[in-house]
Amino acid sequence: MKPAEPATVPPQGDYVPAIIHNGLAFSAGMTPRVGGRLAVRGVIGADLGEEEARRAAGMAASNALRAIAEAAGGLDAIERCLRMTVYLACVPGFTAHSRVADGASVALRAWLGDRGQAVRSAIGVRSLPSGAPVEVELTAAVRE
Numbered sequence: 001m002k003p004a005e006p007a008t009v010p011p012q013g014d015y016v017p018a019i020i021h022n023g024l025a026f027s028a029g030m031t032p033r034v035g036g037r038l039a040v041r042g043v044i045g046a047d048l049g050e051e052e053a054r055r056a057a058g059m060a061a062s063n064a065l066r067a068i069a070e071a072a073g074g075l076d077a078i079e080r081c082l083r084m085t086v087y088l089a090c091v092p093g094f095t096a097h098s099r100v101a102d103g104a105s106v107a108l109r110a111w112l113g114d115r116g117q118a119v120r121s122a123i124g125v126r127s128l129p130s131g132a133p134v135e136v137e138l139t140a141a142v143r144e
Contacts, residue, residue, distance in 0.1 A: 009067045010036045017067035025068040025142045031132035032059035041131040044100065045091035048133055054103030057086055057134045061104035064138035065111055072142040079141040081108050081118035087135040089128045097122035104136050
């Protein structure tokens with residue numbers, strides 16, 4: 001489901017949610033938070049399955065896009081997504097990184113259509129902030 005309008009994504013520490021420089025927008029790492037609270041916790045492959053992790057990746061990507069949209073002055077100011085990195089807190093031996101990260105890619109296209117397509121990396125890690133299963137960083141081209 002596509003959100004109607006971007007909403008503020010409050011920082012969880014001493015940083016800004018997104019910054020724009022020379023036509024490029026960079027989001028901070030965003031986790032699957034709703035209303036500033038982590039909605040999904042755990043390690044993929046132990047505490048949650050692939051499908052739940054895909055949904056969490058979509059939430060995190062939507063939060064990254066919301067942060068960029070707010071910094072840029074709205075979704076229409078985003079020319080296109082360029083690069084996305086999806087970090088996954090997962091058990092050793094987990095290999096479905098791309099399938100989980102597809103949830104983030106689907107979310108960006110739901111918001112922006114073809115402008116939401118980006119190159120992507122999916123990286124397994126031991127842990128993420130606050131016990132989040134996924135964290136997404138996004139870079140986009142924006143109109144200044």
